[in-house]
Amino acid sequence: MTSLDGLSSIFPSQRFVRDAAFQAAFESDGLTAFRAKPLAVVIPETADEVVAAVRWCHENSVPFVARGSGTSLSGGSLPVADGIVIALNRLNRMIELDPSERIAIVEPGVVNQHVSDAAAPHGLYYAPDPSSQSVCTIGGNVAFNSGGAHCLKYGMTSNHVIGCKAVLATGEVVTMGGRSVEAVGPDYTGLFCGSEGLFGIGLEITLRLLPKPERFHTVLVGYQSLLAAGDAVSAVIDSGLLPGALEIMDALAIEAAEAAVACGYPPGAAAVLIVELEGPEEKIEYERRQLNEVLATTGAFAERVAVDEADRLSIWRGRKSAFSAVGRLSPDFLVQDGVVPRKRLGEALVRIEQMSRESGIRVANVFHAGDGNLHPLIMFDGKQQGALERAEELAAKLLRMCIDMGGSITGEHGVGVEKRDFLPEMFDPSTMAMMERLRLAFDPKLVANPGKMFPSTEAPSLGLSGLHPLEKAGVISRE
Amino acid sequence: MSETVAVPENLDALQTLLASESVVLPVGNQTKLPLAVDEHARLVSLRELSGILEYEPSEFTFTAYAGTPVAEVNEVLRERQQYLPFDPMLVKAGATMGGSVAAGLSGPGRFRYGGLRDFLLGIKFLSGDGEVINAGGKVVKNAAGFDIPKFMAGSLGRFGVMVELTFKVFPLPSHRQTIAVQCSSLANAMQRMSDAATSRWELDAIDYRPGTNTVFLRVAGPLEVNQVLVQEISDLWGQDVKPMPDAEAFWQSVVELDWSDSDLSFAAKIPTHPVVLRSLVPWAEQTAGVDLHVSVAGSVAWALCESQHEVDQLDHLLAENSTAGLVVRGDCRQPKIGFWAKQDIASAVKMAMDPTMKFPQL
Numbered sequence: 131m132t133s134l135d136g137l138s139s140i141f142p143s144q145r146f147v148r149d150a151a152f153q154a155a156f157e158s159d160g161l162t163a164f165r166a167k168p169l170a171v172v173i174p175e176t177a178d179e180v181v182a183a184v185r186w187c188h189e190n191s192v193p194f195v196a197r198g199s200g201t202s203l204s205g206g207s208l209p210v211a212d213g214i215v216i217a218l219n220r221l222n223r224m225i226e227l228d229p230s231e232r233i234a235i236v237e238p239g240v241v242n243q244h245v246s247d248a249a250a251p252h253g254l255y256y257a258p259d260p261s262s263q264s265v266c267t268i269g270g271n272v273a274f275n276s277g278g279a280h281c282l283k284y285g286m287t288s289n290h291v292i293g294c295k296a297v298l299a300t301g302e303v304v305t306m307g308g309r310s311v312e313a314v315g316p317d318y319t320g321l322f323c324g325s326e327g328l329f330g331i332g333l334e335i336t337l338r339l340l341p342k343p344e345r346f347h348t349v350l351v352g353y354q355s356l357l358a359a360g361d362a363v364s365a366v367i368d369s370g371l372l373p374g375a376l377e378i379m380d381a382l383a384i385e386a387a388e389a390a391v392a393c394g395y396p397p398g399a400a401a402v403l404i405v406e407l408e409g410p411e412e413k414i415e416y417e418r419r420q421l422n423e424v425l426a427t428t429g430a431f432a433e434r435v436a437v438d439e440a441d442r443l444s445i446w447r448g449r450k451s452a453f454s455a456v457g458r459l460s461p462d463f464l465v466q467d468g469v470v471p472r473k474r475l476g477e478a479l480v481r482i483e484q485m486s487r488e489s490g491i492r493v494a495n496v497f498h499a500g501d502g503n504l505h506p507l508i509m510f511d512g513k514q515q516g517a518l519e520r521a522e523e524l525a526a527k528l529l530r531m532c533i534d535m536g537g538s539i540t541g542e543h544g545v546g547v548e549k550r551d552f553l554p555e556m557f558d559p560s561t562m563a564m565m566e567r568l569r570l571a572f573d574p575k576l577v578a579n580p581g582k583m584f585p586s587t588e589a590p591s592l593g594l595s596g597l598h599p600l601e602k603a604g605v606i607s608r609e
Numbered sequence: 610m611s612e613t614v615a616v617p618e619n620l621d622a623l624q625t626l627l628a629s630e631s632v633v634l635p636v637g638n639q640t641k642l643p644l645a646v647d648e649h650a651r652l653v654s655l656r657e658l659s660g661i662l663e664y665e666p667s668e669f670t671f672t673a674y675a676g677t678p679v680a681e682v683n684e685v686l687r688e689r690q691q692y693l694p695f696d697p698m699l700v701k702a703g704a705t706m707g708g709s710v711a712a713g714l715s716g717p718g719r720f721r722y723g724g725l726r727d728f729l730l731g732i733k734f735l736s737g738d739g740e741v742i743n744a745g746g747k748v749v750k751n752a753a754g755f756d757i758p759k760f761m762a763g764s765l766g767r768f769g770v771m772v773e774l775t776f777k778v779f780p781l782p783s784h785r786q787t788i789a790v791q792c793s794s795l796a797n798a799m800q801r802m803s804d805a806a807t808s809r810w811e812l813d814a815i816d817y818r819p820g821t822n823t824v825f826l827r828v829a830g831p832l833e834v835n836q837v838l839v840q841e842i843s844d845l846w847g848q849d850v851k852p853m854p855d856a857e858a859f860w861q862s863v864v865e866l867d868w869s870d871s872d873l874s875f876a877a878k879i880p881t882h883p884v885v886l887r888s889l890v891p892w893a894e895q896t897a898g899v900d901l902h903v904s905v906a907g908s909v910a911w912a913l914c915e916s917q918h919e920v921d922q923l924d925h926l927l928a929e930n931s932t933a934g935l936v937v938r939g940d941c942r943q944p945k946i947g948f949w950a951k952q953d954i955a956s957a958v959k960m961a962m963d964p965t966m967k968f969p970q971l
């Protein structure tokens with residue numbers, strides 16, 4: 131067994147943990163079907179300790195997995211059995227928040243929501259809003275280039291990260307980007323975002339903050355068919371509007387949400403569409419008229435406009451609870467995260483329905499319709515022989531459909547362990563080879579989060595089932 | 610070797626050329642000359658690989674050959690009431706899409722929705738060994754694999770020959786309106802830029818011209834909304850606010866880097882923040898043969914210089930401020946000015962992306 135003596139001398143004993151009971155908390159992430167016991171968990175409190183730990187890992191060829199809050203839905207923060215976990219939650223200082231420059235410099239363990247909370251007194255906020263934002267960390271968001279409901283207009287995490295100090299897997303400490311949204315030379319910050327912990331560990335992340343929109347206009351629209359809701363999305367886009375959010379839920383997802391939070395969505399709807407406009411008062415006043423005209427042509431049978439902030443949040447509550455709510459309809463489920471070109475959404479939904487019928491597996495659909503990001507929820511009962519495997523087969527078909535349609539195998543949840551076998555189906559061999567060379571440039575010894583993103587035999591494949599422990603506790607819900 | 614530029618007519622010809630030359634620097638129309646010359650490299654222009662390949666207005670995406678002039682793209686998008694919100698630079702001068710990505714330049718519109726890097730979704734490029742690489746994707750949202758397209762924004766043609774580019778686009782606001790705000794000092798201008806940037810107005814562009822101590826604010830949207838917002842700003846800053854009837858020409862002069870009446874043939878880009886501005890602006894004011902424009906609410910400065918002499922001074926000043934700059938126009942010796950950090954990872958990444966060292970070092 132690997133000797134961890136050198137590593138243990140970096141940390142006081144209470145922050146170098148080999149206790150089995152304590153370690154159990156780190157055995158898996160949001161992809162709960164999968165577990166692995168690390169050799170040890172280290173809990174640094176300073177960036178220097180992280181650097182020392184990574185250097186030790188590099189020198190001793192011991193794999194490490196950086197961990198934020200462990201909410202990854204693709205197994206990104208799953209430990210490596212012969213490696214250590216570097217838990218970053220205690221690196222949670224807000225190093226600087228400059229309202230006049232509209233930037234925040236944070237340590238990786240800072241929770242996403244806390245950035246917006248700290249910026250709020252200055253009328254600012256941090257735009258990327260994954261549904262897990264009350265617990266997930268900025269370090270995890272950067273590693274996964276996380277999204278949320280507002281990506282069409284504002285982009286993903288990488289569009290809001292302007293600089294990053296990081297320790298690479300080689301132990302080199304680098305500074306990428308800076309305090310300006312503009313830069314010269316190749317964009318290393320952009321490359322680091324979305325590298326899924328395979329390049330190194332982010333230590334200080336510079337985020338761009340935006341002024342909070344003055345006014346929201348949120349409309350919930352009911353349709354008699356999923357196709358009609360999909361067509362409505364195209365109509366809104368074609369009208370020249372740029373909504374902050376465009377979300378669809380199908381009947382099964384509505385049923386689940388209704389049972390969970392009694393959100394009061396239009397009864398009998400085969401699909402609901404949520405459209406949200408945001409901006410200065412006068413602009414919203416103008417655009418809402420435009421939106422009304424467009425929606426009037428879409429064959430909707432019900433419409434509810436949020437009358438105030440409480441009402442707006444109640445509309446969103448149904449949407450945001452949808453996934454966890456599906457846990458009420460089925461003991462287990464897999465959540466997928468594919469992307470198709472927006473104009474093929476309708477076709478994709480018809481095919482999903484067909485696949486569901488053929489396989490006899492129920493699928494609920496919730497999606498970021500504005501950017502073609504599907505989140506099908508594949509329901510199964512893990513206690514039944516072969517049910518998980520059948521659900522995974524369906525998930526694989528769905529991902530292949532996304533690739534065939536010219537889309538992507540992940541819009542925001544990352545490749546992780548879960549989808550690593552599909553990466554070579556999306557990218558051709560020469561592109562895969564270049565990505566592998568890049569990985570080796572950052573991590574010649576393959577110690578940083580091995581077994582993730584790239585197909586390998588280092589760890590078994592699997593799927594996600596069931597609720598995250600935090601979801602069960604009602605702390606977060608997923609999107 | 611720089612004088613003769615090879616102009617392959619298709620992908621095959623490009624691949625053949627790449628195989629036959631030992632060192633290659635891809636260029637477009639050489640509108641950013643300091644970035645598009647190299648003593649030891651064969652210059653290969655992508656200008657014949659031109660044209661829009663796919664455009665799906667309802668997808669908010671298009672794919673074009675790297676040699677496509679930005680002007681052509683702008684025009685095609687405009688026909689469908691769409692645009693690239695980051696205001697690509699040097700459009701009239703003849704910039705191509707590929708050159709714009711390689712140089713990583715964004716204009717004043719960058720303020721509202723992000724820069725070129727934020728709208729670039731996918732790139733098909735040739736690596737030095739002639740392999741076709743398809744990085745990123747063609748859909749507006751994609752988190753699969755490493756984000757190589759972002760890395761290529763600003764990579765100055767040193768890692769591959771970009772052949773096709775996929776961008777995200779947005780609906781074009783129906784109207785724009787600009788006002789000029791007279792300021793009393795740099796500090797006053799910086800304060801007003803910051804106030805404007807954090808305001809409820811959601812401005813489209815916030816620029817500053819130190820020479821006249823004027824801040825320029827652009828609103829974009831429906832006419833009646835623009836008018837209300839402009840009125841509110843005028844009420845706030847009173848006499849200091851003046852309408853700008855010829856605003857479009859003004860913004861174009863920023864995008865083309867030709868606002869100065871003097872013959873200032875050198876132009877440099879400098880990413881800035883308040884500390885840098887506080888030393889850069891006074892220097893520009895005191896130095897003959899320099900004209901400075903500050904864009905994107907103080908995040909970038911464009912310095913027009915008369916000669917290499919002022920560029921050298923700027924180089925020195927930036928180095929003192931640990932800031933990097935890039936000379937994009939003028940007959941200059943070295944486009945990289947100021948402080949460019951040296952990191953081991955840069956050479957490892959170069960080796961990974963360009964194992965045969967087909968492209969010059971940065």
Ligand SMILES: Cc1cc2nc3c(=O)[nH]c(=O)nc-3n(C[C@H](O)[C@H](O)[C@H](O)COP(=O)(O)OP(=O)(O)OC[C@H]3O[C@@H](n4cnc5c(N)ncnc54)[C@H](O)[C@@H]3O)c2cc1C
Binds near residue numbers: 201259
């Ligand atoms: C209920 C629920 C809802 C969700 N909703 C969304 C959503 O709407 N949109 C969305 O995009 N995602 C969503 N997610 C997925 C998840 O929350 C995100 O991927 C999030 O970014 C993970 O953050 P974390 O702190 O939990 O990171 P972890 O899960 O701990 O780690 C994620 C990855 O980041 C790496 N990592 C962590 N910190 C660092 C660091 N400092 N440097 C380098 N690498 C690091 C890890 O090694 C791992 O590979 C949801 C998850 C759940 C459980």
